[in-house]
Amino acid sequence: MERMIAVDKLARPDNHILAPLERLFQARVDQGFSPTNVMPHEEDFLKARLHGIAVGEMQAMEAAGRTLFDFPDAPWEFQLDMARQVWDESRHAEIFIKLLEYVGSFLGEFVETEVLWSCTQIDDPACRVAGINRGLEGLACDVFEQIIRLAQRMGDAVIERAVDYVLADEITHVRMGSKWMRKLTEGDPARLKQAQDFQENIDNLFNFQGGRTTQEAAPQVPIEIGGRAIDFDATLTIAREARMLAGFTDEEIDRLLKAASRSAAY
Amino acid sequence: MGDLGDRVNVMGPQPMAKRSEIPAAMLEAARRVLEGLAAGDATGLAALAVPSGAGELAAVAAAVMPGTYDQHRIIATARINDHHYVKARLHGPRTEAFTVQFRLGEYAGEWRVWEAMNLTGKRGAWAR
Numbered sequence: 036m037e038r039m040i041a042v043d044k045l046a047r048p049d050n051h052i053l054a055p056l057e058r059l060f061q062a063r064v065d066q067g068f069s070p071t072n073v074m075p076h077e078e079d080f081l082k083a084r085l086h087g088i089a090v091g092e093m094q095a096m097e098a099a100g101r102t103l104f105d106f107p108d109a110p111w112e113f114q115l116d117m118a119r120q121v122w123d124e125s126r127h128a129e130i131f132i133k134l135l136e137y138v139g140s141f142l143g144e145f146v147e148t149e150v151l152w153s154c155t156q157i158d159d160p161a162c163r164v165a166g167i168n169r170g171l172e173g174l175a176c177d178v179f180e181q182i183i184r185l186a187q188r189m190g191d192a193v194i195e196r197a198v199d200y201v202l203a204d205e206i207t208h209v210r211m212g213s214k215w216m217r218k219l220t221e222g223d224p225a226r227l228k229q230a231q232d233f234q235e236n237i238d239n240l241f242n243f244q245g246g247r248t249t250q251e252a253a254p255q256v257p258i259e260i261g262g263r264a265i266d267f268d269a270t271l272t273i274a275r276e277a278r279m280l281a282g283f284t285d286e287e288i289d290r291l292l293k294a295a296s297r298s299a300a301y
Numbered sequence: 302m303g304d305l306g307d308r309v310n311v312m313g314p315q316p317m318a319k320r321s322e323i324p325a326a327m328l329e330a331a332r333r334v335l336e337g338l339a340a341g342d343a344t345g346l347a348a349l350a351v352p353s354g355a356g357e358l359a360a361v362a363a364a365v366m367p368g369t370y371d372q373h374r375i376i377a378t379a380r381i382n383d384h385h386y387v388k389a390r391l392h393g394p395r396t397e398a399f400t401v402q403f404r405l406g407e408y409a410g411e412w413r414v415w416e417a418m419n420l421t422g423k424r425g426a427w428a429r
């Protein structure tokens with residue numbers, strides 16, 4: 036079996052529409068939206084966001100599985116953690132597929148892009164967990180915290196509790212990533228720096244052109260969701276509390292916020 | 302995941318919203334695109350594309366041998382906001398199927414092609 040597989044080697048059903056990220060961006064620009072991410076003021080926000088998470092969980096499951104396979108010489112405990120993460124991500128995918136049904140959507144209603152897989156393309160387990168477990172799963176903490184708050188404002192306990200359940204796992208994945216990033220680079224500051232740089236690239240990739248704010252600074256816009264009119268964040272927020280629980284330091288979160296307010300990754 | 306069926310008599314949370322309908326006019330436009338591709342109708346196809354999408358659609362059309370395919374089938378649709386991707390195959394009796402994926406969106410009151418990719422022989426649209 037091949038190591039470090041390219042994204043088009045991932046198995047997908049024939050009746051599932053895939054598109055490169057740049058084409059998704061163009062499709063959004065062609066309709067007058069910002070290129071990078073579905074935002075709360077858009078009509079299909081909840082459906083599209085949950086769909087993005089569902090396919091993201093599938094790719095996260097595949098990524099953890101590939102990390103297990105790609106680094107057979109990594110410590111046994113590392114491999115056990117990756118195997119456990121595959122199991123977690125598969126449960127998450129199932130949860131979000133059911134949530135899609137709950138909000139009147141289904142897996143395949145929206146396009147799936149390859150962007151998350153690009154974060155697996157590095158041949159060092161320390162970089163891999165820095166990118167996936169700290170970068171991507173850190174982003175998941177932000178996204179999930181925002182959906183939980185949205186569900187609370189909607190008065191919807193189904194979404195709130197389901198996503199809170201998944202968030203608890205993501206927090207453990209980030210902590211796992213921090214542990215292994217440090218352990219695998221012990222006594223090798225150059226390798227640690229390389230892993231941190233890889234994570235920073237991923238953080239910048241998902242900064243969405245500087246359109247992210249703290250929860251407190253997010254402008255509130257009126258949206259209609261689940262048949263109710265509510266005011267909600269106009270931006271993607273950074274979840275300081277969830278990130279602290281996950282083991283990010285204040286300094287790391289401040290750096291992320293600073294980068295988010297000036298970044299133009301695309 | 303399979304359809305869980307009518308849930309009216311089922312305990313537990315019910316869907317909070319209905320599924321969005323796939324616009325019939327979009328499917329009709331997709332059918333016209335596929336017929337144009339099978340027929341090698343370059344002029345007709347050009348009229349079905351927005352200016353920025355005409356080049357890609359022409360390139361896909363140029364890869365289709367006219368008169369080779371006599372059937373077409375839509376395999377999947379998916380959307381990005383109000384634009385819809387269509388993945389489809391052209392079939393003929395003497396050759397391998399031709400796979401195409403294109404994006405339709407409204408333009409001047411009509412459904413038009415904004416982009417098109419030839420997926421024949423590729424594992425999917427992620428292949429470089």
